[in-house]
Amino acid sequence: MFLLTVSAILLVGALPQPTWAAEGAALAGRVVDFQQQPVRRARIALYLNGEEEPYVEGESQRDGTFVLDLPDEPVDAVRLEISHPHFRTATWKATWADLERLNDGSAVRLPDIVLERQLTVGFWIATLTFLAVLLFIATERLHSTMAALLGTAVILGISLVGRPINEQLFIIDFEQAIEYVDFNVVFLVMGMMIVIGVIEETGIFQWMAYQAYRLSQGRVWLLVASLMLLTSVASALLDNVTTMLLVAPITLQIALTLGIDPLALLMPEVLASNVGGISTLIGTPTNILIGSYADITFNDFLVNLTPGVLLAQVALTVYVLLVYRKQYRAASAAASPALLAQLEENARITQPDKLRKAGSVFLGIIVLFILGEQFHLVPAVTAILGAVAMLLVVRADIEQMLRVVDWTTLMFFIALFIVVGAVQEVGLISYIAAGIRLLVGDNLIAATLVVVWAGAILSGVIANIPFTAAMLPVVGFLTRSLPGASNKVLFYSLSIGAAMGGNSSLIGASANIVTAGIAERAGYPITYRTFLKIGLPAMAITVTVGTAWLFIHF
Amino acid sequence: MGKILCATRGGEASYRTQDAAIALARERGDSLIFLYVVDTHFLDRTERAVRPDVVAEEMARMGQFLLTMAQERAQAQGVQAEVRIRRGEVLEELKAAAREEGADLVILGRPGEEESAFRQVDLEAVAREIEEETGVETRIV
Numbered sequence: 001m002f003l004l005t006v007s008a009i010l011l012v013g014a015l016p017q018p019t020w021a022a023e024g025a026a027l028a029g030r031v032v033d034f035q036q037q038p039v040r041r042a043r044i045a046l047y048l049n050g051e052e053e054p055y056v057e058g059e060s061q062r063d064g065t066f067v068l069d070l071p072d073e074p075v076d077a078v079r080l081e082i083s084h085p086h087f088r089t090a091t092w093k094a095t096w097a098d099l100e101r102l103n104d105g106s107a108v109r110l111p112d113i114v115l116e117r118q119l120t121v122g123f124w125i126a127t128l129t130f131l132a133v134l135l136f137i138a139t140e141r142l143h144s145t146m147a148a149l150l151g152t153a154v155i156l157g158i159s160l161v162g163r164p165i166n167e168q169l170f171i172i173d174f175e176q177a178i179e180y181v182d183f184n185v186v187f188l189v190m191g192m193m194i195v196i197g198v199i200e201e202t203g204i205f206q207w208m209a210y211q212a213y214r215l216s217q218g219r220v221w222l223l224v225a226s227l228m229l230l231t232s233v234a235s236a237l238l239d240n241v242t243t244m245l246l247v248a249p250i251t252l253q254i255a256l257t258l259g260i261d262p263l264a265l266l267m268p269e270v271l272a273s274n275v276g277g278i279s280t281l282i283g284t285p286t287n288i289l290i291g292s293y294a295d296i297t298f299n300d301f302l303v304n305l306t307p308g309v310l311l312a313q314v315a316l317t318v319y320v321l322l323v324y325r326k327q328y329r330a331a332s333a334a335a336s337p338a339l340l341a342q343l344e345e346n347a348r349i350t351q352p353d354k355l356r357k358a359g360s361v362f363l364g365i366i367v368l369f370i371l372g373e374q375f376h377l378v379p380a381v382t383a384i385l386g387a388v389a390m391l392l393v394v395r396a397d398i399e400q401m402l403r404v405v406d407w408t409t410l411m412f413f414i415a416l417f418i419v420v421g422a423v424q425e426v427g428l429i430s431y432i433a434a435g436i437r438l439l440v441g442d443n444l445i446a447a448t449l450v451v452v453w454a455g456a457i458l459s460g461v462i463a464n465i466p467f468t469a470a471m472l473p474v475v476g477f478l479t480r481s482l483p484g485a486s487n488k489v490l491f492y493s494l495s496i497g498a499a500m501g502g503n504s505s506l507i508g509a510s511a512n513i514v515t516a517g518i519a520e521r522a523g524y525p526i527t528y529r530t531f532l533k534i535g536l537p538a539m540a541i542t543v544t545v546g547t548a549w550l551f552i553h554f
Numbered sequence: 555m556g557k558i559l560c561a562t563r564g565g566e567a568s569y570r571t572q573d574a575a576i577a578l579a580r581e582r583g584d585s586l587i588f589l590y591v592v593d594t595h596f597l598d599r600t601e602r603a604v605r606p607d608v609v610a611e612e613m614a615r616m617g618q619f620l621l622t623m624a625q626e627r628a629q630a631q632g633v634q635a636e637v638r639i640r641r642g643e644v645l646e647e648l649k650a651a652a653r654e655e656g657a658d659l660v661i662l663g664r665p666g667e668e669e670s671a672f673r674q675v676d677l678e679a680v681a682r683e684i685e686e687e688t689g690v691e692t693r694i695v
Contacts, residue, residue: 143598197605200605200608201605201608206612241604242604245604245608245609245612246608246609246612249612249613249615249616250612250615250616252564252616253616253619256564256619256620256623336626338622338626339619339622339623339626342618342619342622343619346615346616346618346619404605406604513596514596514597514604516596517596517597518596518613518616520596521563521592521593521596521613521616522563522564522565522616522620523562523563523564523565523566523567523568523620524564524565525565
């Protein structure tokens with residue numbers, strides 16, 4: 001019922017909202033920043049006849065618009081004062097022509113009022129807090145959710161306590177902060193958690209990995225290619241972390257059965273999983289963020305990125321076959337019957353009946369993702385409907401399944417949206433966007449290269465989820481302002497850069513970290529250096545292929 | 555006849571530890587137990603949704619496989635070994651296993667050059683802690 005209610009709320013939320021309208025003498029206008037972006041919650045004070053106290057005050061809406069009604073009596077002078085904590089105050093005065101119209105009882109539409117940004121103390125606090133959150137996550141000094149929550153607490157706490165002392169300390173208030181939370185992302189992630197939670201206990205991934213081993217009949221190159229394809233497709237349809245958590249243990253056993261270094265199979269798999277996830281909206285959290293922000297559908301990702309991903313996978317497969325050729329040549333089939341029996345036992349489908357039902361529902365979910373855009377079904381609703389269907393068909397224990405929902409992860413997203421919203425509010429993101437715009441000029445090719453490669457390189461150093469969340473408004477600005485960028489090529493560039501960039505270092509992607517965790521518990525640690533040695537060239541190859549694809553396709 | 559408890563994983567470093575434990579068991583005529591601890595604390599390092607119960611189950615199967623390899627290694631050297639799998643934090647489970655199994659000797663492997671569950675510098679302290687809390691002799695090999 002809860003999930004159905006949520007679905008209904010999301011459906012209602014997707015409907016168009018009413019716009020402002022004015023009757024009688026009124027002033028209507030729009031407040032924007034220097035990038036022509038609407039400024040919401042700007043305070044607009046209307047002064048009449050040279051009086052010191054405002055006649056009426058209002059606030060600009062989400063789209064920057066405002067409407068202020070004037071009295072019925074004639075007025076001699078009209079002045080507007082537009083203020084916002086993060087901008088310099090602007091003033092507008094009515095001309096004789098404006099006054100004439102207003103005194104006739106007509107509405108006057110003002111030209112866009114452009115506010116100039118100002119660097120407040122709040123700007124520096126928000127910026128430093130954002131950087132600290134990134135640092136805490138990258139260095140693992142704090143759990144990522146804790147780091148994001150701490151950032152949120154600092155930002156809201158200083159805004160709340162500091163504002164009465166000094167207006168300069170204000171960053172963002174609670175209502176504004178909540179407006180930055182993208183609940184489409186939160187509910188999509190939550191729905192998919194339940195769907196995946198049911199599927200992952202069936203044993204299907206392990207069985208498929210074992211089939212790859214069995215069918216390759218000792219030809220290691222074929223096994224490697226099959227395992228890479230498996231993890232790539234599974235990552236695209238579910239997510240890469242789950243895929244690696246389930247496939248890595250059985251892969252390790254397959255490697256030991258063949259007498260080869262397990263890292264020679266695990267590394268190709270994790271590299272492939274990071275690349276494969278890019279194919280779909282639900283394959284990586286960065287795609288979920290991008291899809292929701294830029295209104296890029298499941299089909300858009302499939303059509304615009306899958307061919308590029310396939311090309312990158314081919315290049316990646318050739319690369320790993322070359323890099324690990326010595327290990328693969330050393331493979332032998334010397335495992336004892338007991339070990340082979342153990343491997344087969346560990347790779348069996350544990351719940352065939354549940355797999356049949358869950359598989360059918362999952363197929364339906366994918367079809368709904370593909371067809372949903374025909375009737376404006378937002379992905380979050382598809383995921384929630386899918387989760388409800390999964391729970392009903394599989395008859396899963398609802399208590400257990402709701403425990404599957406990782407509230408820590410959802411809190412991470414919510415807190416992250418608030419922290420990123422804060423730096424957006426104070427203007428940091430605008431400055432970054434303006435800097436990149438200045439750097440690339442009107443050159444879309446240069447902009448594509450900057451977004452892809454900056455994304456790829458930075459994703460290896462800082463976590464790609466907060467990086468992507470922060471880059472979305474930047475890419476949004478570039479998309480609106482650059483000639484020829486309206487096909488959203490820069491958002492696809494961000495998707496490729498952020499996800500493929502995760503291959504460059506151990507901390508670049510969650511799938512890398514969990515794979516290293518499993519390998520370490522089996523006595524085959526993947527060090528930062530080991531990963532860098534294999535992953536960095538892999539990143540360079542796949543990002544090059546990905547970039548080439550973008551240039552060909554767009 | 556005494557009982558040797560050997561905490562193990564896989565990989566070259568663990569094979570050395572296993573061989574040392576097997577040699578000691580043969581020399582002393584003791585029975586040998588290989589222990590694998592399923593520790594999923596690394597999952598705390600990801601901000602992604604995972605099911606620790608499913609992951610733990612998979613890791614237990616992987617542990618069983620690694621223990622079967624250790625068992626075969628012992629058998630090849632003429633020693634019959636038993637295997638145990640426990641779930642939880644490695645050090646705590648090691649101490650609990652030492653007590654519950656009635657071990658006379660706990661064998662810990664010196665970590666290899668690469669990263670280990672126990673850092674080299676902490677290993678002595680870990681051995682001391684096991685000895686103090688369980689009263690079981692603990693050796694680093």
